[in-house]
Amino acid sequence: MHEDDHDHGHQHGAHAHAHPPLQKDHDAGTMGAYEVLEETLRSLLIEKGVLSAEEIAAAVDLMDSRTPALGAKVVARAWVDAAFKKRLLKDTRAALLELDIDIGTIAEFATVENTPEVHNIIVCTLCSCYPKMLLGVPPAWYKSLAYRSRTVVDPRGVLREFGIELPRDVEVRVHDSTADLRYLVLPMRPKATRGWSKAALAAIVTRDCMIGTALPRLTAKANPRRTRRAA
């Protein structure tokens, strides 16, 4: 039985089946009670002058603008600029400001670095804290009861589910985001990327690389020397 973190009324059996992404158009399908509640609170709070429709829309747009591509840009910069990487590890908020990324007042950020000796993986067992102001909203699985509960006690099993097998002599280090720090994993730069541009490097850094559930993967397409266009 897995954590059912999407809009279903039925229980799941042991078999897996594909779910289409939720419709963005909320007029399709039955309107759930919680969707009714959201419209209720929003309309009342606007009427009372507590919130405005404009600031709600702007806040929605702000979160839409924060994506893993932003995090990938930071990682690529750290890979090519050793002094920036040092600053990123020491004070992530300030380093992001250098790139005009303001993480706001919700929380502090910290960066943990993968090395040949240590592989880091991030979780929030108590709720689902995540560096949203850099990476955008977390994936459903990050918020699931299964991921939250199991990553702390069986991180290698979780990594195996994500396709990563690490030797026993590599330390697997779990970070539980229990307070006001949000964690970002700085993955290791693959050796074969020597000479790559920042854009080409950023293209191989996925969201899951920065959570710790993936490693940057080189593909034939990713190598800029194989393409005609400038990377």
Added chain:
Amino acid sequence: MAPKRKLMPRKGAGGRAAHDIGGLSFGPIDRAEHDLALWEKRTDAMQRLLTSPGKRAFSVDGLRRVIEDYGEQAYDRTTYYEKWIRALRNLVVEQELLTRAEIEARMAEVRTRHQQAGRQVSKAKIPW
């Protein structure tokens, strides 16, 4: 089939709280990706605005506290944003920004309006 939890006394008896699930067993991880619905994005937006230094209606810790008090069954069977919109509702009432009566009246109006526009609307009640 209910998720397996170790049998432990609930919070208040000094035991493991409903949300404190590190180390428990909930089966394999479903990695399907989902786009957020607009109502979920707006829930997230309202939460950020209401807890921001500019408004300070309440803190994100207050929202978490309310969610933690839902109890195991509700906790395990609601989605992330279902938990948060319910918590926003409870906190705006707790902080006297809105009343329970206003909210219930508006819920009925919203349901009726969408039904009249031809949409199926859930009649389920969300426990306070």
Added chain:
Amino acid sequence: MVSAVVSARRLEASQKPRFAPGDRVHVPARPVLGHCRTPWYVRGKQGVVIVVHGRFRDPERLAYHFPGLPAQVLYKVRFAQHEVWPTYGGGAGDHIEVDIYEHWLEPVR
């Protein structure tokens, strides 16, 4: 290093933190009433302070609309996985790090 915008929840240091990086600490197994950010699985366990994060408003008080003062020093504490979980099946050198507030830590003599 001071940055232009800081979290509203982080406060300037005034008193000396009780613990320093490298200190061995113990998480007491206290009964908890109300909001708490120290997970069940580290209660009664020993770890080592890795980072002193600075002072933050206390979430256990913020949760009930109090200002969360006095601020608590927040620490990153590292635990050996095989000490946290009796049946841990991973590497002997695996660790877990948890951010824990000062009032949830005791010194290990």
